[in-house]
Amino acid sequence: MPTVLVVGATRGLGLELVKQYAARGDTVYGTARSNKPQKTPNSINWIDGIDIAEESAGEKLAKSLDGSHKLDIVILAAGYFGFETFDKPDFEKELLMYKTSAVGPVFIVHHLFKAGLLAKGSKVIIVSSESGSITLRHESEGGGNYGHHASKAASNMVGKLLSLDLKEHGVAVGLVHPAFMRTEMTKGVGFDKYWDAGGAVTPDVSAKSLIEFVDTFDISKTGQYWAPRGPDDIGNAEHVLGPKDQLSTPLQLPW
Known part of the structure; x- marks a missing residue:
């Protein structure tokens, strides 16, 4: 069975991912900034003290996994x-x-690769967002939230560049918009008022779709940007890409 690492696994999508991967019998590692969450399966291997926003995170993570x-x-x-x-x-x-x-x-990704933890056939999935697509931004939604949108656009560029660096080694890198989710994060910025109209789903539903997509993802799709659940929760999809009933699921997103 596959060995899976989820960075940022203590809540929302990340927590559902480690639970669902563990439930199907995979070897699962999840990272936490401080302590692991309560009431999680004993089969999940937790690595504490990993904050992706800190420079030391990659090296600490690689050392914790020991390259075995x-x-x-x-x-x-x-x-x-x-x-x-x-x-x-x-x-x-x-x-x-x-x-x-x-x-x-x-x-x-740098430290995992240099430690020998990524090799031919490995898959790296960066959870981005449709909000990082410049093409999908439309006057109907207005401006604002500069850091959110621009950091996701930057995330897409990082994923694209990593895919170019790692392709010769057989490591596939993908960018995904997992879904518009009903989480404390979206509620905390007032987006819960859009949950119903925007087709927001719970994290467990999003995780299931993402896992199914990752199972089919390979080096032929490296460097690409996808919405595993299709256009339904992408507010500007019809404005920019055309009628939703003519769009595919999964949907490859424009940059």
């Missing part, structure tokens, strides 16, 4: 959303969003 075996699947699911408007941008929030979404993943 290959990671078949690595999912970078750690996230942070700091709400902003044009009238009130926030410098510190933006820095943390960039470090979490775009800076940290470079160092995590």
Whole structure:
């Protein structure tokens, strides 16, 4: 069975991913910034003290895994959303969003690869968002949330560049919009008022779709940007890409 690492596994999507991978019998590692969450399966191997926004995270993680075996699947699911408007941008929030979404993943993947934990056939999935697509931004939604959108666009570029560096080694790198989710993160920025109209799903539903997508993902799709659940929760899909009934699931997203 595959060996899976989920970075950012203590809540929301990340927590559901480690639970579902463990339930199907895979060897599962999950990272936590501090302590592991309560009431999780005993089969999950927790690695504490890993904050993707810190420079030391990649090296600490690689040392904790000790290089004894290959990671078949690595999912970078750690996230942070700091709400902003044009009238009130926030410098510190933006820095943390960039470090979490775009800076940290470079160092995590670098150290895992240099430690021999990624090899031919390994898959690296960076959880991005449709919000990082410049093409999908439309006047109907207005501006604001600069750090959120721009850090996800930067995350997409990081994933694309990593895919170019790792392709010759047989390591596939993908970017995904997992779903619009009903989580404390989206509620915390006031997006719960859009849950129903926007087709938001619970993290367990999103995790199931993502796992199914990762199972089919391989080197032929490396460097690509996908929405495993299709266009249904992408608000601007019809404005930009055309009628939803003519769009595929999974849906390859435009940059």
